[in-house]
Amino acid sequence: GKLTMAILNLLHFPDERLHTVAKPVTDFGPELQRLIDDMAQTMYAAPGVGLAATQVDVHKQLFIADISEDNKGLLVFINPKITHRDGECELEEGCLSVPGVYDKVAGRAREVTVQALDRHGKPFSLTADGLLGLCIQHELDHLLGKVFVEYLSRLKQDRIAKKLKKNQRKAM
Numbered sequence: 001g002k003l004t005m006a007i008l009n010l011l012h013f014p015d016e017r018l019h020t021v022a023k024p025v026t027d028f029g030p031e032l033q034r035l036i037d038d039m040a041q042t043m044y045a046a047p048g049v050g051l052a053a054t055q056v057d058v059h060k061q062l063f064i065a066d067i068s069e070d071n072k073g074l075l076v077f078i079n080p081k082i083t084h085r086d087g088e089c090e091l092e093e094g095c096l097s098v099p100g101v102y103d104k105v106a107g108r109a110r111e112v113t114v115q116a117l118d119r120h121g122k123p124f125s126l127t128a129d130g131l132l133g134l135c136i137q138h139e140l141d142h143l144l145g146k147v148f149v150e151y152l153s154r155l156k157q158d159r160i161a162k163k164l165k166k167n168q169r170k171a172m
């Protein structure tokens with residue numbers, strides 16, 4: 001039958017599963033295509049500009065991004081590696097796994113070049129700055145088991161974790 005897309009459950013900081021290190025993708029079959037479509041649906045519904053497989057509890061080296069206004073610029077990065085970084089980034093970032101929290105992270109590059117495979121396994125290289133450049137660095141961290149707030153001070157992290165736990169209780 002026809003595949004329908006689904007909204008996937010997002011893991012929220014400080015969920016331990018966000019610390020899982022993702023494994024390379026080796027199978028580009030229908031299961032992966034379905035996962036990418038579901039991740040896109042989930043990202044657009046949130047709404048967000050980037051989503052890593054880690055955030056939906058799938059520990060494969062895959063993330064998506066779309067910084068377009070009309071949700072028609074979906075980029076898929078599989079087994080990605082940053083091959084070049086330049087300058088420093090001054091933008092605040094947020095995360096669908098840490099709702100309502102925005103902060104600057106020290107050490108982000110202004111511009112990055114990433115090598116990856118597309119959804120069909122075809123290699124490509126992309127150089128990006130601004131929001132997309134930041135997004136690529138943020139999503140790659142997820143694949144390494146790192147959430148952006150873990151770059152912040154211990155005090156800030158504890159405060160964020162407490163706040164999110166409280167919100168989760170309310171939601172249940």
Ligand code: ZN
Pocket residue numbers: 094095096097138142
């Ligand atoms: Zn994130």
